[in-house]
Amino acid sequence: MTAIPLQPPRRLIEFTLDGAGTRVPEGSTILDACRAAGKDIPTLCEGDTLTPKNACRVCVVEVEGARTLAPACSRRAEPDMVVRTDTERARHSRKIVLELLASSTDLSTTPRAAEWIKEYEAKPDRFGPDAARVDEQPKIDNDLYVRDYDKCILCYKCVDACGEQWQNTFAIAVAGRGFDTRISVEQDAPLTDSACVYCGNCIEVCPTGALSFKSEFDMRAAGTWDEEAQTETTTVCAYCGVGCNLTLHVQDNEIVKVTSPHDNPVTHGNLCIKGRFGYQHVQQR
Amino acid sequence: MDLRYTDAKPSDDERAAVDELLGPPESGWEGAGRSVTDLRWARGGAAARDRRDLLLPALHAVNDRVGWLSEGALDYICRRLTVPPAEAYGVATFYAMFSVKPRPAKVLYVCTDLACAAEGSGAVCAGLEERLAAPGSSAPGGVVWQPSPCLGLCERAPAALLLRAGAAPGAGSGEGVPARGGAADRRPAAVGTRAAVVAPATVDGLLATVAAPERAALEPPATAAVPQAGDPGLVLLRRIGVVDPYSLDDYRAAGGYTALRRAFALGPAGVVREVLDAGLVGRGGAAFPTGRKWEATARQPDHPHYLVCNADESEPGTFKDRVLMEGDPYALVEAMTVAGYATGAHRGYLYLRGEYPRAYERLTHAVAQARLRGLLGPDVLGHGHAFDIEIRRGAGAYICGEETAIFNSIEGRRGEPRSKPPFPVEKGLFGKPTAVNNVETLVNVLPILTHGAAAYARTGTESSTGTKLFCVSGRVDRPGVYELPFGARLRDLLGLAGGPPPNLRAVLLGGAAGGFVRPDELDIPLTFEGTRAAGATLGSGVVLVLDDTVELPAVLLRIAEFFRDESCGQCVPCRVGTVRQEEALHRIKDRTGAAAGDIALLREVGGAMRDASICGLGQTAWNAVESAIDRLGAFE
Ligand code: SF4
Ligand code: SF4
Ligand code: SF4
Ligand code: FES
Numbered sequence: 001m002t003a004i005p006l007q008p009p010r011r012l013i014e015f016t017l018d019g020a021g022t023r024v025p026e027g028s029t030i031l032d033a034c035r036a037a038g039k040d041i042p043t044l045c046e047g048d049t050l051t052p053k054n055a056c057r058v059c060v061v062e063v064e065g066a067r068t069l070a071p072a073c074s075r076r077a078e079p080d081m082v083v084r085t086d087t088e089r090a091r092h093s094r095k096i097v098l099e100l101l102a103s104s105t106d107l108s109t110t111p112r113a114a115e116w117i118k119e120y121e122a123k124p125d126r127f128g129p130d131a132a133r134v135d136e137q138p139k140i141d142n143d144l145y146v147r148d149y150d151k152c153i154l155c156y157k158c159v160d161a162c163g164e165q166w167q168n169t170f171a172i173a174v175a176g177r178g179f180d181t182r183i184s185v186e187q188d189a190p191l192t193d194s195a196c197v198y199c200g201n202c203i204e205v206c207p208t209g210a211l212s213f214k215s216e217f218d219m220r221a222a223g224t225w226d227e228e229a230q231t232e233t234t235t236v237c238a239y240c241g242v243g244c245n246l247t248l249h250v251q252d253n254e255i256v257k258v259t260s261p262h263d264n265p266v267t268h269g270n271l272c273i274k275g276r277f278g279y280q281h282v283q284q285r
Numbered sequence: 286m287d288l289r290y291t292d293a294k295p296s297d298d299e300r301a302a303v304d305e306l307l308g309p310p311e312s313g314w315e316g317a318g319r320s321v322t323d324l325r326w327a328r329g330g331a332a333a334r335d336r337r338d339l340l341l342p343a344l345h346a347v348n349d350r351v352g353w354l355s356e357g358a359l360d361y362i363c364r365r366l367t368v369p370p371a372e373a374y375g376v377a378t379f380y381a382m383f384s385v386k387p388r389p390a391k392v393l394y395v396c397t398d399l400a401c402a403a404e405g406s407g408a409v410c411a412g413l414e415e416r417l418a419a420p421g422s423s424a425p426g427g428v429v430w431q432p433s434p435c436l437g438l439c440e441r442a443p444a445a446l447l448l449r450a451g452a453a454p455g456a457g458s459g460e461g462v463p464a465r466g467g468a469a470d471r472r473p474a475a476v477g478t479r480a481a482v483v484a485p486a487t488v489d490g491l492l493a494t495v496a497a498p499e500r501a502a503l504e505p506p507a508t509a510a511v512p513q514a515g516d517p518g519l520v521l522l523r524r525i526g527v528v529d530p531y532s533l534d535d536y537r538a539a540g541g542y543t544a545l546r547r548a549f550a551l552g553p554a555g556v557v558r559e560v561l562d563a564g565l566v567g568r569g570g571a572a573f574p575t576g577r578k579w580e581a582t583a584r585q586p587d588h589p590h591y592l593v594c595n596a597d598e599s600e601p602g603t604f605k606d607r608v609l610m611e612g613d614p615y616a617l618v619e620a621m622t623v624a625g626y627a628t629g630a631h632r633g634y635l636y637l638r639g640e641y642p643r644a645y646e647r648l649t650h651a652v653a654q655a656r657l658r659g660l661l662g663p664d665v666l667g668h669g670h671a672f673d674i675e676i677r678r679g680a681g682a683y684i685c686g687e688e689t690a691i692f693n694s695i696e697g698r699r700g701e702p703r704s705k706p707p708f709p710v711e712k713g714l715f716g717k718p719t720a721v722n723n724v725e726t727l728v729n730v731l732p733i734l735t736h737g738a739a740a741y742a743r744t745g746t747e748s749s750t751g752t753k754l755f756c757v758s759g760r761v762d763r764p765g766v767y768e769l770p771f772g773a774r775l776r777d778l779l780g781l782a783g784g785p786p787p788n789l790r791a792v793l794l795g796g797a798a799g800g801f802v803r804p805d806e807l808d809i810p811l812t813f814e815g816t817r818a819a820g821a822t823l824g825s826g827v828v829l830v831l832d833d834t835v836e837l838p839a840v841l842l843r844i845a846e847f848f849r850d851e852s853c854g855q856c857v858p859c860r861v862g863t864v865r866q867e868e869a870l871h872r873i874k875d876r877t878g879a880a881a882g883d884i885a886l887l888r889e890v891g892g893a894m895r896d897a898s899i900c901g902l903g904q905t906a907w908n909a910v911e912s913a914i915d916r917l918g919a920f921e
Contacts, residue, residue: 170369181854
């Protein structure tokens with residue numbers, strides 16, 4: 001693994017987390033502190049390489065003195081703050097958020113969703129059979145990747161990755177308003193008519209599987225996708241001199257998708273179209 | 286940034302509308318014809334990106350001219366401002382007054398919100414559907430009508446607003462009544478508008494207006510909404526009906542600009558002290574001390590500082606800011622100048638809701654006049670302080686009244702609220718320290734400075750000083766804007782408006798985000814602390830009176846529908862929660878399913894919306910429904 005450059009030292013701040021005194025470097029979020037303390041707070045829209053939009057609200061915690069709950073993923077710890085992560089109120093909101101999401105979108109390919117739904121005793125069915133759903137058909141308009149917005153939780157990560165935080169292409173944005181909000185390209189056009197450069201960085205960050213490799217989408221449809229049987233090998237892209245790290249996901253001796261390690265200080269998980277999708281030559285196709 | 290445009294071409298009209306706002310394009314990079322030098326020289330980039338905030342005005346320019354936003358028009362705007370086409374599309378589809386699909390030049394908005402529903406907007410809509418067309422589909426004569434949230438004309442409910450796209454400014458929204466002393470309406474011809482307000486609306490009246498908008502009846506003057514007009518006890522409303530809203534001299538003759546002179550005598554810190562001593566708190570609903578906000582902004586080392594006037598009055602049942610701006614526009618201009626001086630801001634943005642064409646016209650005129658006379662500009666009143674005001678129009682989004690959503694909207698982004706902290710006084714508009722104040726709050730600064738903090742604080746109660754504007758609508762004889770000292774009882778207010786109806790069912794206090802009070806609670810004192818103690822809120826000053834002919838479940842459903850429509854869609858508790866709330870209320874109203882179960886469901890979802898939503902919209906979306914269940918026994 002590549003070495004991560006040392007940051008300048010930061011001041012430590014002290015606050016109370018679930019009754020225990022905690023010290024974290026200045027600038028840490030409550031979630032950082034929770035993770036350091038070994039607490040498992042559910043998160044959906046949070047990501048390791050992007051500034052979280054704190055839109056899903058599944059990580060909310062109670063901060064003493066505050067009228068509302070705070071998103072742990074983006075609220076910075078402050079000196080002398082008193083934070084409780086497991087109160088009735090916080091658990092209630094998490095449960096409702098999971099119910100609201102699971103009743104309106106398809107969380108079947110969202111890692112850990114099923115586990116949290118069980119843990120918080122969420123019952124997405126109780127809004128009745130007529131509860132409004134996102135109800136989108138998968139958009140299959142190119143050979144590289146599929147957009148299945150029925151699974152989208154509107155975490156804004158793909159928008160940030162395509163836009164100012166990673167790729168600077170700005171091909172996708174949020175359109176519409178309220179429940180009709182959707183991730184979309186200009187004029188809601190097919191991807192092939194948009195500004196997309198097929199770097200696939202949006203797939204890299206999508207937490208729900210709403211964006212996926214066409215290969216993965218097809219294999220799932222055919223029932224042949226088997227993550228257990230896959231191996232992952234990290235190597236160096238051979239196309240150009242940048243030298244990005246590629247992680248090849250291989251099932252039955254075939255590359256089924258390519259990701260990139262997020263802790264690589266050069267690319268942070270970014271690739272270009274060649275590294276991400278140009279693997280067929282390896283398999284001589 | 287490596288932007289790819291769609292290459293769809295704008296029509297000549299669309300191009301002209303944009304060029305009129307931005308000036309002609311300077312190079313091939315911006316959409317002009319390509320010249321040889323363009324091939325050697327890339328322009329645009331950072332300089333153009335700095336103008337991103339012109340996106341909303343540019344969308345308005347095209348929408349005003351053509352009536353909708355074609356792909357070619359969007360692409361041309363994107364080139365001119367270096368905005369990614371996907372983002373411009375996202376912004377255009379965020380606002381209710383824009384359309385990215387072709388539509389006729391005339392759009393008729395018919396209010397179906399609380400006051401109008403109580404006064405028969407349902408029948409108006411049914412009549413239009415029968416005699417014109419289905420909502421949303423174009424009718425012969427080049428018109429489309431659509432139901433609308435509150436148009437801020439509740440005192441004349443049911444209300445409608447016709448907007449006409451086209452190049453030529455027309456008539457239709459002028460003030461028919463002469464100003465003081467019978468002088469003719471001095472509206473300058475240049476400030477025409479393409480809007481016609483019809484309120485109260487009838488089907489016949491609307492059809493006639495649609496057929497011949499230029500012959501639409503004139504709107505009554507702003508004072509028609511002030512039943513107390515002429516009362517010497519008025520403070521904030523005192524000039525309405527007394528001065529000609531187009532005349533700066535009238536305004537000065539009626540005491541205008543004494544507050545600003547006093548401000549210059551006191552110095553910025555002195556002004557802040559005076560406002561603090563007066564005990565002024567924000568009138569937009571949150572009741573935060575205005576002086577503290579100004580002080581915190583003034584103290585920030587980061588520059589420039591900005592002032593934003595929140596004139597996006599969109600709470601259903603609220604129309605006081607409209608009446609203030611239409612009847613006494615210079616007061617707001619002066620108050621903003623004082624606020625800019627006190628907070629160290631040299632630029633003030635006046636964010637006005639898009640559905641207020643007459644206020645827009647008058648404020649535009651007032652700002653221009655003030656600039657002409659040196660009351661705005663590089664050297665205000667010769668005191669060496671630079672301050673100017675830019676008016677920005679919203680485009681149909683209640684959420685843009687949220688203090689941080691305003692910033693995004695002005696900056697040319699979707700009007701989504703930002704998470705706090707950081708707070709606006711630290712990082713607000715364009716990431717700089719910003720003071721955001723509502724119209725009524727700002728106008729209060731004038732009497733504070735004119736008569737002094739002590740005199741101001743003698744009115745009202747100890748923790749609610751001064752006077753408050755209330756928007757009384759619904760089943761009363763004299764709906765309108767009322768001004769009372771804090772501490773008056775709800776009963777007194779209703780008395781002024783003609784008394785509560787004998788069959789009073791409930792009063793909605795504070796608007797859709799507020800709550801209901803019962804007929805036996807009319808002694809509730811109208812102060813921040815008094816309403817809070819009674820489990821209610823003053824909010825934006827809505828007092829909607831409902832008698833027992835009104836179906837409460839239908840009112841609740843309309844409130845739920847309002848929040849569902851107006852949610853920005855950013856966070857899950859609000860985006861999905863408001864939908865689930867509306868569904869449950871539908872089930873209860875239709876009596877399908879178990880009501881008890883649905884009420885429990887409402888409580889659970891409501892609790893999460895209140896606790897976990899990013900902004901006030903989601904946090905308050907369940908207030909009114911909850912109070913109807915708990916205080917009125919709505920579903921028993
Ligand atoms: S597509 Fe994926 S990454 Fe994009 S907003 Fe939806 S869930 Fe998030
Ligand atoms: S992924 Fe693209 S940029 Fe990175 S090394 Fe491969 S070809 Fe070069
Ligand atoms: S509470 Fe509603 S309006 Fe506010 S940010 Fe969330 S979705 Fe948007
Ligand atoms: S204008 Fe219709 S409810 Fe306010």
